[in-house]
Amino acid sequence: MEFLSVKPRVKIPMAEIELSAIRAQGPGGQNVNKVSSAIHLRFDVANSETLLGGHKARIIAYSDKRITKDGIIVIKAQNHRTQERNKDEALERLKELLIAALYIEPKRRPTRPSMSSVRRNKKKNERRKEVKALRGKVRRDEG
Template sequence: MSADAIPVGPGLAIPEAEIVERFVRASGAGGQNVNKVSTAVELRFDIAGSPSLPESLRARLLARRDRRITDEGVLVIEAQRFRTQDRNRQDARERLAAFVAAGLSVPKPRVKTKPTRGSQQRRLQGKRERGEIKRGRGTRDWD
């Protein structure tokens, strides 16, 4: 891992060259300063075209249904939580590292199980009881 890379996990770092940062004006409250200073950071990372990500990790990240990932496979993170450009830049990089680190864990495959005979019988018995209650609600002849 080189010094100019964002560490993500053991043996994995994102090189600075693969990150595109743009500084824009932050929205929301901030007085006169908000109209003059570009403190918000828009960080872009091309997941689909990144040579530093293993293929399995890339596929897991792209499969996530996240609104921050564009159709081209580019992750866009907007950071404007803080008042300084430096803190927002740091925040965006931390969020990028957290996003990629979340994809490192391989989900455990689901094992199909059959319902037990007892659980099936309890379910059917409950349905029968419910049906009896409903049948008892019919119109009564009081004469």
């Protein structure tokens, strides 16, 4: 059984991915009119048996025009002349979409400056303060 490996622990069997060959749109002349080289990929996230519930929810909630409200991912690949290359491109786009949807931003850990950097900054500020103090008006001492 073949799988589409999305992440190390997320593998989707090819049986759950529906691929159908259709005629491509746009220019291309006789080749486009005769040959069904474009690929229409459909993956039903909501009814997938291999994805975990949390993964399904994250994918369906992901904001992308290729994901329908019912949780079906629809991808159309027609950039290449051959059906095989379009199939590979459609699967690669599905993989990229799933990786983006399943990505979790790491939580930020607040950091503090080190003691040596604090001392260095204080020393630098003191020097700057002295330089600026010397820029003031010169007063004559009366004597």
